[in-house]
Amino acid sequence: MANIDYNNLKTNYETSVQKVEMGLWEKIYYPEVIRGLLLTTGHFVRNMTVHIAHVFGLARNKRGAVTYQYPEERRPIHRRYRGRHRLMKKPDGSERCTACMLCETICPTQCISIIPQEHPDPAVEKHPASYEIDILRCCFCGYCVEACPCDAIRMDTQKVEIANWDRTRMVYDKEYLMTDITGPGAPPENDPPLWWLQ
Amino acid sequence: MLQTAIILAKIWGVLLTLVSLAAIMTWVERKQSAVMQDRLGANRADVLGLRIIGLFQPMADGLKMFFKEDFVPARGDKFLHTLAPMIAFFPALLTFAVIPFGDVLRIGTLEIPLQIANLNIGYLFILAFGGLTIYGTVLAGWSSNNKYSLLGGLRAGAQMISYEVVLGLSLVGLIMVFGTLQLDIMVKKQGELLFGFLPAWGIFLQPLGFLLFLPSAIAETKRVPFDLPEGESEIIGYYTEYSGMRFGLFYFAEFIEIIVLSAIMATLFFGGYQIPWLYAEGFQFPWGWEWNLPHLLVVILQIGSFFAKIAFFCWLQVLIRWTLPRFRYDQLMRLCWVNILPLAVLNIVLTGLVLMILN
Numbered sequence: 001m002a003n004i005d006y007n008n009l010k011t012n013y014e015t016s017v018q019k020v021e022m023g024l025w026e027k028i029y030y031p032e033v034i035r036g037l038l039l040t041t042g043h044f045v046r047n048m049t050v051h052i053a054h055v056f057g058l059a060r061n062k063r064g065a066v067t068y069q070y071p072e073e074r075r076p077i078h079r080r081y082r083g084r085h086r087l088m089k090k091p092d093g094s095e096r097c098t099a100c101m102l103c104e105t106i107c108p109t110q111c112i113s114i115i116p117q118e119h120p121d122p123a124v125e126k127h128p129a130s131y132e133i134d135i136l137r138c139c140f141c142g143y144c145v146e147a148c149p150c151d152a153i154r155m156d157t158q159k160v161e162i163a164n165w166d167r168t169r170m171v172y173d174k175e176y177l178m179t180d181i182t183g184p185g186a187p188p189e190n191d192p193p194l195w196w197l198q
Numbered sequence: 199m200l201q202t203a204i205i206l207a208k209i210w211g212v213l214l215t216l217v218s219l220a221a222i223m224t225w226v227e228r229k230q231s232a233v234m235q236d237r238l239g240a241n242r243a244d245v246l247g248l249r250i251i252g253l254f255q256p257m258a259d260g261l262k263m264f265f266k267e268d269f270v271p272a273r274g275d276k277f278l279h280t281l282a283p284m285i286a287f288f289p290a291l292l293t294f295a296v297i298p299f300g301d302v303l304r305i306g307t308l309e310i311p312l313q314i315a316n317l318n319i320g321y322l323f324i325l326a327f328g329g330l331t332i333y334g335t336v337l338a339g340w341s342s343n344n345k346y347s348l349l350g351g352l353r354a355g356a357q358m359i360s361y362e363v364v365l366g367l368s369l370v371g372l373i374m375v376f377g378t379l380q381l382d383i384m385v386k387k388q389g390e391l392l393f394g395f396l397p398a399w400g401i402f403l404q405p406l407g408f409l410l411f412l413p414s415a416i417a418e419t420k421r422v423p424f425d426l427p428e429g430e431s432e433i434i435g436y437y438t439e440y441s442g443m444r445f446g447l448f449y450f451a452e453f454i455e456i457i458v459l460s461a462i463m464a465t466l467f468f469g470g471y472q473i474p475w476l477y478a479e480g481f482q483f484p485w486g487w488e489w490n491l492p493h494l495l496v497v498i499l500q501i502g503s504f505f506a507k508i509a510f511f512c513w514l515q516v517l518i519r520w521t522l523p524r525f526r527y528d529q530l531m532r533l534c535w536v537n538i539l540p541l542a543v544l545n546i547v548l549t550g551l552v553l554m555i556l557n
């Protein structure tokens with residue numbers, strides 16, 4: 001980045017937008033139109049050749065289109081993509097969450113609602129009796145993941161299709177968040193906590 | 199009796215061909231634009247799991263149109279609102295009646311001209327019915343009782359009437375060269391040779407005329423880059439208040455117009471059904487080769503060449519439509535009155551001079 005002297009900033013609007021005058025060549029319109037048509041024809045011919053080659057089983061490594069044919073062909077998602085949430089599990093299968101309420105507190109859309117409960121094991125302080133995320137209100141900011149002190153909630157499921165036919169089923173409960181968690185390319189269910197938390 | 203049957207068969211055949219071609223054109227437009235833009239285009243409509251590269255899409259579209267609500271604005275003019283799409287649709291179909299799609303077919307002693315109506319004013323017929331479609335668009339805008347539709351209709355009217363002028367003028371040179379308004383004679387004359395080798399197609403006799411005719415004709419069909427009357431998304435056009443099959447008729451008329459325009463271009467400028475150096479007896483190449491062909495084969499070849507030309511111009515029109523951005527309205531009008539009109543007049547003067555010198 002160049003250093004900008006903000007005290008002596010002169011904006012010359014006259015010259016900042018350059019109006020390109022058309023010469024005679026552009027004004028007779030046809031040459032430029034033909035140039036444009038040649039460009040699109042080039043794309044047409046190239047893609048058409050690839051498509052026809054595909055019919056005969058040739059040129060399999062070339063694509064005739066840059067688009068993804070979505071339900072059959074999925075776009076690769078980055079591994080840090082913020083997808084649908086999941087609740088992590090302890091090695092014994094119970095939830096890792098300690099019901100500290102930090103995520104509920106930080107959530108800007110207030111879509112997390114936790115009911116904490118005493119844990120049967122006296123060595124553990126609390127656990128959530130219920131943990132619900134109203135995914136319709138979630139804005140996928142990821143603050144809950146950042147806030148969680150024990151890496152109990154993550155958004156690394158790689159799940160992006162969170163549509164549903166029924167609004168009531170868009171409120172995810174604890175069981176759903178803990179079981180239905182495997183999206184394509186997602187890390188395993190009981191991925192160990194991040195190293196600094198261990 | 200036999201004559202009537204033949205004429206009815208011809209009308210039926212042309213009508214079926216045109217309508218099915220128009221349906222296929224909707225598919226071609228989708229697919230071609232997709233391939234040009236590195237996409238695949240509509241390929242989801244399937245019947246029993248069969249997709250055949252989206253060919254069911256036109257049927258799905260038609261079905262959808264039929265089941266949409268047929269809406270007439272509450273204070274609109276119901277009669278005109280219904281009439282307008284028809285006026286837009288039928289002249290486009292009718293134009294094809296005067297276009298010869300093949301030479302005379304001889305079966306025994308029977309001579310069947312492959313043209314529905316051989317009018318001696320065929321060329322004026324095309325212009326006249328082209329002019330009628332303006333009523334469709336203007337009435338559609340007016341009867342909708344919607345100010346945006348009305349403005350769209352006005353835009354359409356102004357644009358089409360202006361371009362009608364240059365459309366007619368750009369073709370005057372052609373009439374001077376061929377000395378006739380009858381389309382089948384025009385096509386026959388295009389079967390002759392220039393300088394002994396070049397086919398005497400309109401494009402070689404009237405290159406400037408063609409360059410002026412093409413934009414005017416595209417402006418008449420109201421397609422990009424001249425689609426201001428519709429202005430689908432932003433300026434809102436004359437068929438805003440149309441839904442269901444009434445809208446479908448406008449949509450369909452557009453594709454019929456593409457085909458008819460291609461046919462007109464092929465007929466006037468690209469030799470109609472003529473194939474270079476193919477005569478009634480067979481091929482006679484300028485370098486002396488001859489290749490005699492049976493009559494039926496010649497006729498089939500000619501019809502085939504006519505439809506190949508139509509296909510090419512349909513392709514070209516879709517290519518233009520998906521390449522160029524839209525004109526601004528003042529640019530559109532300036533192009534018509536300031537650029538094309540004087541050139542068209544110049545073309546007439548030049549043609550007259552050349553004809554005078556040659557005679």
Ligand code: SF4
Nearest residue numbers: 107138139141142144
């Ligand atoms: S991603 Fe943001 S909005 Fe969604 S639950 Fe977490 S904190 Fe709330």
Ligand code: SF4
Nearest residue numbers: 097098100101103148
């Ligand atoms: S921040 Fe983590 S541990 Fe605390 S309630 Fe939320 S998920 Fe549970």
